[in-house]
Amino acid sequence: MAEMTYRDAVAAAIAQEMAHDPSVVLIGEDVGAAGGVFKATVGLLEKFGPNRVVDTPISEQAILGAAMGAAMTGLRPVAEVMFSDFFAVCWDIVANEIAKARYMTNGQVSLPLVIRTANGGGVRFGAQHSQSVESWAMSIPGLKVVAPSTPRDVIGLFAAAVRDPDPVIFFEQKSLYPTKGEVEEGELVDELGRASTRRQGTDVTVVALAAMVPRALDAAEALAQEGVSAEVIDLRSLVPLDVTTIAGSVARTGHLVTVEENPRLCGWGAEVASIVAEECLFDLDGPIVRVTTPHAPLPAADALEDAAMPSVARIVEGVRRSLA
Amino acid sequence: MFLSRSRSGAEAPRGEKGVSRQAAEAPPGQGPRPGTEGPTGGADERAEGREMSAGATSSVGPERDSGGPPGGTQLQGAAPDVPAAGQGAAGRGWSPPAGTGTAPAQVRISLYRQMATMRAFEKRAYDLFLEGLVKGTSHLGLGQEAIAAGFGEAMRPGDYTFATYRGHNHCLARGVPMARIMGELMGRSNGLMAGKGGSMHLTSVEHNMMGSYAIVGAHLTIANGAAWSAKLRGSGQVTVCFFGDGTTNIGAFHEALNFASVYSLPVVFVCENNLWMEYTPIQSVTAVARPAADRAGAYGLPPVVIDGNDADAVYAVASSALEWVRSGAGPLLIEALTYRHGGHSRADPGKYRPEDELSSWLARDPLPRFRARLVESGTDPAMLDAIDLDIDAAVARAVEECRASGPPDTNLVTADVFADGGATWRR
Numbered sequence: 022m023a024e025m026t027y028r029d030a031v032a033a034a035i036a037q038e039m040a041h042d043p044s045v046v047l048i049g050e051d052v053g054a055a056g057g058v059f060k061a062t063v064g065l066l067e068k069f070g071p072n073r074v075v076d077t078p079i080s081e082q083a084i085l086g087a088a089m090g091a092a093m094t095g096l097r098p099v100a101e102v103m104f105s106d107f108f109a110v111c112w113d114i115v116a117n118e119i120a121k122a123r124y125m126t127n128g129q130v131s132l133p134l135v136i137r138t139a140n141g142g143g144v145r146f147g148a149q150h151s152q153s154v155e156s157w158a159m160s161i162p163g164l165k166v167v168a169p170s171t172p173r174d175v176i177g178l179f180a181a182a183v184r185d186p187d188p189v190i191f192f193e194q195k196s197l198y199p200t201k202g203e204v205e206e207g208e209l210v211d212e213l214g215r216a217s218t219r220r221q222g223t224d225v226t227v228v229a230l231a232a233m234v235p236r237a238l239d240a241a242e243a244l245a246q247e248g249v250s251a252e253v254i255d256l257r258s259l260v261p262l263d264v265t266t267i268a269g270s271v272a273r274t275g276h277l278v279t280v281e282e283n284p285r286l287c288g289w290g291a292e293v294a295s296i297v298a299e300e301c302l303f304d305l306d307g308p309i310v311r312v313t314t315p316h317a318p319l320p321a322a323d324a325l326e327d328a329a330m331p332s333v334a335r336i337v338e339g340v341r342r343s344l345a
Numbered sequence: 346m347f348l349s350r351s352r353s354g355a356e357a358p359r360g361e362k363g364v365s366r367q368a369a370e371a372p373p374g375q376g377p378r379p380g381t382e383g384p385t386g387g388a389d390e391r392a393e394g395r396e397m398s399a400g401a402t403s404s405v406g407p408e409r410d411s412g413g414p415p416g417g418t419q420l421q422g423a424a425p426d427v428p429a430a431g432q433g434a435a436g437r438g439w440s441p442p443a444g445t446g447t448a449p450a451q452v453r454i455s456l457y458r459q460m461a462t463m464r465a466f467e468k469r470a471y472d473l474f475l476e477g478l479v480k481g482t483s484h485l486g487l488g489q490e491a492i493a494a495g496f497g498e499a500m501r502p503g504d505y506t507f508a509t510y511r512g513h514n515h516c517l518a519r520g521v522p523m524a525r526i527m528g529e530l531m532g533r534s535n536g537l538m539a540g541k542g543g544s545m546h547l548t549s550v551e552h553n554m555m556g557s558y559a560i561v562g563a564h565l566t567i568a569n570g571a572a573w574s575a576k577l578r579g580s581g582q583v584t585v586c587f588f589g590d591g592t593t594n595i596g597a598f599h600e601a602l603n604f605a606s607v608y609s610l611p612v613v614f615v616c617e618n619n620l621w622m623e624y625t626p627i628q629s630v631t632a633v634a635r636p637a638a639d640r641a642g643a644y645g646l647p648p649v650v651i652d653g654n655d656a657d658a659v660y661a662v663a664s665s666a667l668e669w670v671r672s673g674a675g676p677l678l679i680e681a682l683t684y685r686h687g688g689h690s691r692a693d694p695g696k697y698r699p700e701d702e703l704s705s706w707l708a709r710d711p712l713p714r715f716r717a718r719l720v721e722s723g724t725d726p727a728m729l730d731a732i733d734l735d736i737d738a739a740v741a742r743a744v745e746e747c748r749a750s751g752p753p754d755t756n757l758v759t760a761d762v763f764a765d766g767g768a769t770w771r772r
Contacts, residue, residue, distance in 0.1 A: 046577070072577060078607065083566045083600035090570020093555060094505070095578060098570075113597075117560050118567060126548040126556070127538035128761040162762050162770075186764035214772045262771045296771075 022205055028198040030172035031061035031137070034179035035099060037208060039069050042097060045183060048075040048084055049101025049137075058103055059139055059198050081111035085136065089119050092134040097183060105140040105154045105192065112157075119188045120163035135182045135189045140168070141232055141282050142330055143196030148318035151326070153282040155230065156289050158190040159259045165213060166259040168192040170234035172202040174257060177211030185213060194231035194282075214261030218270070222252035225276040225340050228267060228293055230256045233280040233331060240280075240336035251340060259289050267293060268301050275306035276343045280331050281313040288313050312339040439669045439677060441649050441662045448660055450724075452498060456656045457719060458732050459494035460712050463514045465733075465740045466523055470513070470530055473744070474691050479530045483544035486514035488654075488686035491711035492617055493518040495659025496585055499667055505555050505575070505584040507568040510545035511617075511685075512557030515587055519552040524743035528750055535750035539757055562597030564588070565614065569601055572610035572676075583671050584612040585663075591622030593636040602644040602678065609675035613666050616680040617653060623689040624697055637680035646678045653681030654711040657718070686710075 025033065039045045047053075047065060053076040056063035066074040077084050081102055088100035102108055108115060115136070122130040142151035158166045165187050169175045175193070182189035219234060220241050229237040234255045241251035252270050256263065271277050277297050279290030290311040297309060312331045320326055448456070467487045473479040486493065489511070497518025500506070508515035516526050521537065529536030530544050537549055545559040555571060558564035568586035575582040592598050593616065605612050616637035620627060633639035638648035652658050659681060666677045684706035688695030695703075720726050762768035 075608075078600075078603060080600035080604055082563070082597045083569065083604040086563065086566020086568075086597070086601065087570040087573050087604065090507075090555075090567040090572070090584075091574040091577075092570070093550075093567075094571045094574040096574045113560050113563055114566065118558070118563050122556070123761050123764065125538060125542040125546045126550070127541045127757070128766070129538070129548055129550040130556070131764060162768065165763075260770050264771045 022203045024201050025172045025204045026198065027169075027172045027175055027193070027200050027202070028059060028061045029063075030175035030202075030204060031179070031193060031198075032056075032063055032065060033204075034176040035062065035065055036068060037176060038099070038180055038183040039065070039073060041180075041208070042183070044095060045097045045099060046073045046075065046091070047099045047101070048077055048088060050077055050079055050084070050103050052076060052101050057101070059193075059195060061139075061193065061198065062101070081107050082114055085111050085114040085119065088134050088136070089114060089122070089132060092132040092188075093122070093130055097133045097135075099135045099137060099183065102136055102138040104146075104150045104195075105138040106149050106152050108138070108154055108157065115158075115164070115190070116161045120161045122163075123187075124163060131186055132188045133183075133186050135179070135191050137179075137191045137193060139195040139198075140192040141194045141196055142314075142319045142326055143232065145321055145323050145326060147321035151319040153194075153231075153284075153314070155190075155192050155259055156283050156287055158192075159289055159292070160287070163188065164260060165189040166192070167213060167257065168194065168231040168259070169257060170194070170197065170229075170231050170255050172200070173204045173209070174211070174217075174255075176204060177209040178213070178257060180208070180210040181213050184210065189213070192231060196232045197235075200235070211257075213258050214263055216257055216263035216266040217255045218252060218266065219255050220251065220253040222250035222274065224250045224274055225278060225343055226252050226254060226267070226270040226274045227278045227280060227336070227340065228254045228256060228290070229280040230259070230289070231282065233282055236331065236333055237280050237336055239333045240340065243333060243337050244340055249340065249344065256289075262292070262296075264296055264300075267297065268304075271297055271301050272304045275304060276340075277305070278310045278312060278336070278339045278343050280336055280339075281311065282330060283314060285311070285313045285316045307343045307345065310339040310343040312336050439647060439666070439674065441651060441679070442665045444661070448657060448664075452660065453657070453719060454724070454728075454732075456494050456498050456660060457715060457729060458736070459497060459518060460490040460656060460715065461733055462523070462736050462739070463490040463493060463517050464712050465736045466517060466527070466743075467513060469740050469744060470527065471687075471691065473527075473531065478748075479544075479691075480532060481543055482690045482692065483513070483530055484509075484511040484690050485685070485687050486511050488706070488710065489617055489619060489683045490514055491656040491659050491715070492587070492615065492653045492681045492683060495656050496587075496613075496615060496663040498660055499663035500583070500585060501667075503553060503580070503582045504667070505553050505568070505571045505582060507555050507564045507571070507584065507586040508547075508557045509561075509564070509588055509592075510557055510559040511589065512547050512587075513544070516547045516549065516552075516554050516557070519549065519554040521547075521549045521552050521554055522743070523739060524746040525549070527743050528747045531747050532752065533747050533750040534753045535747060536753070540753040541757060541761075562588070562592050562595035562601075565592070565601035566597050566604070568612055568614075569605050569610055572605065572612035573608065576608075576611055581671060582611070583667050584610075585615060585667075586612060587615045587617055589622070590616060590618040590620065590627040590631075590636045592616070593627075593640060594631060599640070599643075602640070602646070602676075605676040606644040606646060609673065611670045611673070612676045613663075613670050614676065614678045616678070617683055618680050619683050619685045620702075621685070621689070621698065624693070635680055637678055641678045644678070646676065648680075649678065650680045650682060653683035654706075654709050654714065656711055656715045683711075684709075
């Protein structure tokens with residue numbers, strides 16, 4: 022075991038997969054010589070050379086189109102969209118082209134590619150560099166959607182994403198880059214669609230993703246002080262969605278709270294809530310509560326951003342409402 | 346190094362020497378430009394300087410015939426302000442071969458067969474639409490056959506095609522069976538994609554027809570990816586990406602051209618300039634007269650305009666361009682002037698187009714024009730008639746196959762969303 026930052030785990034994950042498979046290539050703005058604007062790709066250019074680590078112009082459509090065309094013809098590209106907000110300038114390639122190619126061609130085209138992107142707020146970058154857009158991706162048939170919360174999962178889930186035959190949107194939560202965690206030695210490869218129960222509890226199920234996972238764990242710790250036993254589930258991927266783990270937990274606790282960094286409307290928690298309402302209604306002993314960012318863009322100032330995003334206090338309050 | 350930005354490409358393949366550029370043979374309809382003559386549509390083919398004659402051997406460079414195409418478009422020409430070859434940009438040093446008519450006889454017969462097949466297929470598709478058997482929308486390539494045939498004939502089997510929603514011709518050019526394409530238009534189970542894609546998304550990976558794309562501009566970036574892959578794999582494959590004139594005003598076009606040029610990708614971009622985007626003339630909404638060629642310089646590429654209604658010319662240019670690009674010298678952008686005989690899509694009669702423009706272009710219909718030239722150069726008309734009959738029979742057989750084919754199994758609605766063959770998003 023070694024301690025590693027989430028940021029270094031990204032580089033380690035890419036290196037692991039590039040070493041594992043020579044058809045894996047990395048392409049994006051500043052990913053090579055600069056080592057990434059978040060320093061999450063440091064050392065890869067030196068290790069794998071400019072044929073496989075490609076610095077591009079600021080051309081998100083060209084980057085993702087190139088990744089798609091390369092994936093169609095024998096490579097396994099890893100493309101970086103520097104900030105997930107920038108999906109808005111290349112969403113055609115993601116939603117119309119990449120997501121639909123296998124389906125429209127009746128299975129002729131396979132797109133084994135990963136799009137990595139820095140997602141989410143907490144770093145005071147303002148409304149165009151802080152959004153959590155995982156729900157955008159979740160709503161498009163044909164995409165898999167992954168968002169790790171720990172350095173260890175960055176590696177295991179990234180490897181699973183690269184080796185998956187479908188296009189995967191891999192959200193790296195940018196507020197997590199400096200966080201540290203233990204990572205075991207050797208090659209790590211996980212399976213997509215397996216949630217992880219980070220804390221066991223009996224009174225309420227708290228479902229969270231990415232940066233909201235440590236926050237939910239802090240809330241669970243606070244709730245424990247007042248005698249509430251919260252179970253915290255880290256979804257790890259939205260597609261595939263681990264309904265089995267969620268439903269199993271709700272069956273035991275009778276209460277569900279989702280914690281989402283995205284704004285309220287059509288956030289992934291709404292899908293989780295609807296599934297639980299449809300399939301687990303008689304397990305519920307209280308209302309489903311969603312803790313989200315309000316239906317508003319994220320403001321830049323620290324005081325405002327902190328007030329907008331789900332806080333430990335708001336999660337605790339949400340759990341109390343569910344249990345009331 | 347694979348993606349090095351070195352421009353040191355191999356020596357440029359050159360066009361045949363001693364052939365004339367088709368100075369007088371110019372498609373009409375590009376609109377008035379200063380200092381040029383008006384349309385010449387309907388000119389006698391034999392008077393067009395078609396066959397080999399003394400004259401210039403290259404169209405790149407300041408010296409140029411005065412008799413360019415009407416409307417000011419320079420066929421196979423480069424603007425005088427373009428630096429001479431060897432100044433270090435991708436594509437510099439290449440110029441389209443001037444003149445045509447040097448292709449082997451069997452290639453020219455094949456070109457004829459290709460074009461006649463496309464023509465017969467599209468006409469039948471239109472008839473089936475009127476019968477209510479082809480549903481939804483489709484965009485016919487009637488009138489634009491020479492571009493698809495010329496490039497299709499010049500491409501190697503391993504080369505990749507990327508086309509637009511007006512892609513039936515390009516599919517046929519890669520050898521995709523007619524019945525599979527027609528079945529897709531008709532929504533039948535024998536369709537190329539079992540009816541899941543439709544007319545605008547024809548794809549046949551086994552023929553390296555890597556798709557027809559219906560969002561304007563997107564596929565130029567995707568074509569780059571296939572070219573990047575081929576370059577990294579060292580496969581020698583070239584990607585040819587066809588698109589319309591309207592594409593030149595969308596951002597993806599510019600991103601893709603820059604990207605291809607920066608990494609010297611083995612891709613040929615072919616703008617099928619049929620003068621009309623959908624219902625609006627391209628010239629009325631574009632800052633430059635030649636929508637693709639006048640943008641080429643911004644990406645270090647030579648401006649190239651060719652007569653896209655001349656199968657010989659297209660084949661000659663395509664052969665030269667493919668050889669150049671295959672050598673590792675970087676991408677090329679070719680603007681091929683043409684005209685769609687019908688409207689934008691099937692529901693559009695295309696009545697907004699000026700009658701004289703339409704008639705002058707119909708007079709330059711690539712199929713009878715090429716046939717006349719073949720006969721003139723000694724091909725037995727009876728052989729061409731036999732080809733026509735053969736094609737008619739093949740189209741009829743294809744339609745019968747489609748009629749006999751049932752609707753697709755509705756289980757396909759949720760098939761192949763993901764690689765496991767289904768649409769399962771949860772566990």
